[in-house]
Amino acid sequence: MINQQQRHIPVMGKEVTELLVTDQKGVYVDATYGRGGHSDLILRKIHASGRLFAFDRDPDAISAAIESHGLDRRFEAVHSKFSRLKAELADRLTQVKVSGIVADLGVSSPQLDCAKRGFSFLKDANLDLRMDPSDGVPASQWLQHVNEKSLARVLSQADERFARRIARAVVEQRKRKKIQSTLELANLVEGCVPRKEKNKHPATRTFLALRLYVNDERKELAKFLPQCVDILRRGGRLVVLTFHSVEDRIVKHFMRENARSFSAPDWDPQPTGPTLKIIGPVRRPSQEEIRSNRRARSAVMRVAERIG
Ligand SMILES: C[S@@+](CC[C@H](N)C(=O)[O-])C[C@H]1O[C@@H](n2cnc3c(N)ncnc32)[C@H](O)[C@@H]1O
DSSP states (O other): OOOGGGOOOOTTHHHHHHHHOSOTTSEEEESOOTTSHHHHHHHHHSOTTOEEEEEESOHHHHHHHHHHHTTOTTEEEEESOGGGHHHHHHTTOSSOOEEEEEEEOSOOHHHHHOGGGOOOTTSOSBOOOOSSTTSSOOHHHHHHHOOHHHHHHHHHHTTOTTHHHHHHHHHHHHHHSOOOBHHHHHHHHHHHOSSOOTTSOTTHHHHHHHHHHHTTHHHHHHHHHHHHHHHEEEEEEEEEEESSHHHHHHHHHHHHHHHOOOOOOTTOSSOOOOOEEEOSSOBOOOHHHHHHOGGGTTOEEEEEEEOO
């Protein structure tokens, strides 16, 4: 059972489970448990002999997983980054082969809604942005010593058009006073960008950039995707949901690259063909889903199947 106050509505839940679960007796991985919306739907669909391993790097998500699904013998919560997918499963399974993996990237509603986690530019709190508060340094600490050029680079990696201007403003501001809180940073950014996008807070990309950086999210994803190919059974599916173009680009390129056929040179004794087949077009939530869950509005879902 999911605690209502800590709820995260699973995005495209029906589509995810329909495309993911191809063998009801299989082993599945939810790489991003959050509050278990997708895990819950997978558990409803799989057989008594199926299994589900749910990863999350956030200790609050793991406590919620144990509370909600801990008694289900098919389920195991794994407090780990998904970049450790193979290693964690190797500790738990004699043969690491799975029938499906879902990754619903980004942050959960409780992470955004709980002010003290410091993820939201709308709620005043310590500027933290770490998914696992015991790992790495809070964003406020990093902003205190990063040089202007590196900060501008990190901001532009999240497609922030005014990266240099914002980086300069941060460096000027911290000479006077440490930027400690979410609202201090949000107001600073708002005050220095010349043009505002419609329906988007001017600090959206700055917060995204810092979150991606302090959690090393792009590297996490780049380490995770090849491991999925290694452990999926033939016919097993990988379903990935992203919420911004930075992550979607990584997933799109990875899937396309692995689905590409190429002619191996004739001296290659073990030529390798494509390892993935892309299943269907890119999927997005319906207008009806967006109306009932605004956080679904930027979701993009990509699905691939293990072949070869
Ligand atoms: C969008 S939420 C998932 C929501 C979930 N599908 C649900 O329906 O409740 C993303 C979750 O992934 C976790 N996460 C993000 N990056 C991670 C990583 N590299 N390793 C493990 N967990 C990660 C976050 O802590 C967050 O709880």
